[in-house]
Amino acid sequence: MKVTSLIKHLSLLSLILVLGASSCKKEQPYIGEIPNAKHIICNAGDRPTLSFYVEGNWQLSSDVTWCKFITSAGEVQDMSGKAGSHTVTLRITDENIKNEPTFANITMKMGSNIGIIATVERGPNKLYMRIYDITDTPIEAVEIGYIDWIPFRIEANFRFALVDYPEWIEFEGDAVTGVPGEQTEAMVRIIADGVREQFPFKKDEGHYITFSDESGETTFDFPIEYNGMSNFALTFEGPTANNFGWEVSLDGKSFRQTDESTGTAVTFEDGLEFSITSFKHDYEILLFEKVVDRGIPTYEVDVDWMEFNKETSTLKVKATNSTRHGMVMAIPRGTYNKIRADIKGNIFELDYTSGIGLETVVYDYLPFVLIEFTQKDFNERSPYEGIYVYHSLTTYEIPCTSYTDADVIATYGAEEAFTCPFPLPRDGKTPSIIIDPRIESWTTDTFTEGRASAEFWYRGERLKTSEGEYEMGENKDEVMAAQLFGPSEGFSEEVYVVFKLDGVAKKLLVVTPPTE
Numbered sequence: 276m277k278v279t280s281l282i283k284h285l286s287l288l289s290l291i292l293v294l295g296a297s298s299c300k301k302e303q304p305y306i307g308e309i310p311n312a313k314h315i316i317c318n319a320g321d322r323p324t325l326s327f328y329v330e331g332n333w334q335l336s337s338d339v340t341w342c343k344f345i346t347s348a349g350e351v352q353d354m355s356g357k358a359g360s361h362t363v364t365l366r367i368t369d370e371n372i373k374n375e376p377t378f379a380n381i382t383m384k385m386g387s388n389i390g391i392i393a394t395v396e397r398g399p400n401k402l403y404m405r406i407y408d409i410t411d412t413p414i415e416a417v418e419i420g421y422i423d424w425i426p427f428r429i430e431a432n433f434r435f436a437l438v439d440y441p442e443w444i445e446f447e448g449d450a451v452t453g454v455p456g457e458q459t460e461a462m463v464r465i466i467a468d469g470v471r472e473q474f475p476f477k478k479d480e481g482h483y484i485t486f487s488d489e490s491g492e493t494t495f496d497f498p499i500e501y502n503g504m505s506n507f508a509l510t511f512e513g514p515t516a517n518n519f520g521w522e523v524s525l526d527g528k529s530f531r532q533t534d535e536s537t538g539t540a541v542t543f544e545d546g547l548e549f550s551i552t553s554f555k556h557d558y559e560i561l562l563f564e565k566v567v568d569r570g571i572p573t574y575e576v577d578v579d580w581m582e583f584n585k586e587t588s589t590l591k592v593k594a595t596n597s598t599r600h601g602m603v604m605a606i607p608r609g610t611y612n613k614i615r616a617d618i619k620g621n622i623f624e625l626d627y628t629s630g631i632g633l634e635t636v637v638y639d640y641l642p643f644v645l646i647e648f649t650q651k652d653f654n655e656r657s658p659y660e661g662i663y664v665y666h667s668l669t670t671y672e673i674p675c676t677s678y679t680d681a682d683v684i685a686t687y688g689a690e691e692a693f694t695c696p697f698p699l700p701r702d703g704k705t706p707s708i709i710i711d712p713r714i715e716s717w718t719t720d721t722f723t724e725g726r727a728s729a730e731f732w733y734r735g736e737r738l739k740t741s742e743g744e745y746e747m748g749e750n751k752d753e754v755m756a757a758q759l760f761g762p763s764e765g766f767s768e769e770v771y772v773v774f775k776l777d778g779v780a781k782k783l784l785v786v787t788p789p790t791e
Contacts, residue, residue: 307331309390319369320432341370342379404431416478424462439485475503506554506609521648527592559611565600570666689783712774
């Protein structure tokens, strides 16, 4: 065969092979292009974002564990998605951080296409710490609370712990620690000692709290500041834990309080000292006298028989020759400024528990009562001395005095005689009086035996139990007593009450009408 003929045959064969190969190959679908690579510069603790647009389904992967993707399922090393615009958030930790930049590659795979779409440059081991208030607003100093805890938040790019702070502040919980990239909340307040909490200080006065990294080589100091306790707050400590039930001698020299559960008494001489805590040690002392008139207590303001020295926080009481009742309050300045225009109207209210309105301290002001006391004769009365009379509704004592009209005493043949007023009606209620004559052997038993008796005389005639004018029975202390309601026709003259034992008139009580 000629050479030219052979060449023709080979060319024809090559053309047939090319055409055959072309007719067997399938067309591949378009999968889109890998986005151009980006360079992301960040530090440990940061959360940078990566945005991209692709025309096909994709997969991302990070080649280091200190760079992960944040998803709804948590932090992952690989993630995938569909075509469209996307923004992913990266979590950058301090794992294996060095004193030089370190790098991570974010790789995208789309079908057979693979490429790096981001290089993450993590800065060297440069530590930072920031503090925020509860609203996530950056702050320069940590504010400490008084009684309430004040929260703040700490954020750092390293593991940290609280390592130093003044001994007179405290944090809630055992320790304050945190991890990179996450906020840690802490709460702090001052440790009250009766003095330091009264006075505020600013952030530039040299008080700090200190945090450290795990190695202890790097520390961060933050100043602290204190705005002081509220000028509406006040606390105090008295000579005992109980500020009620005190007694003062008539000469004002001895102060005593008896423990009702044990019967033991503590006594202080010349005065009582208190420790009072308020904002900048600023407060007002209020002195009250509780006046009991025929069994009804009312309060008078600004009495002159008590003295309170604010420099020494000491109370003294002047001498007297009769029983009286006192109360002392320490009011914080902010509260006092609100109520000063009407002290009595703000501090007292009417309590109707007894059935009638009685002045009593408003509940919100009870914490400001330093002491409530009765000034009285410390010489103990004989169990059978005098006569005790009580208001039936208030149970307050109505003092009795000696009665000296010799003709009346002779008429009833009594060995002793006393007088007291009958209480006035109040709030539509007419009270009665309960009388304990304090007579030896004048008891429930002798009354039942017919040996003890009481006679009630009005205008020359005896009152009757059947008319509801009086009754006999035991008082609240289970002691034999008489209760006088008053004449059924009206109380306009004296009622004479004669207490007898074995037919002998031991005591006479002259009850005067309830006049103003």
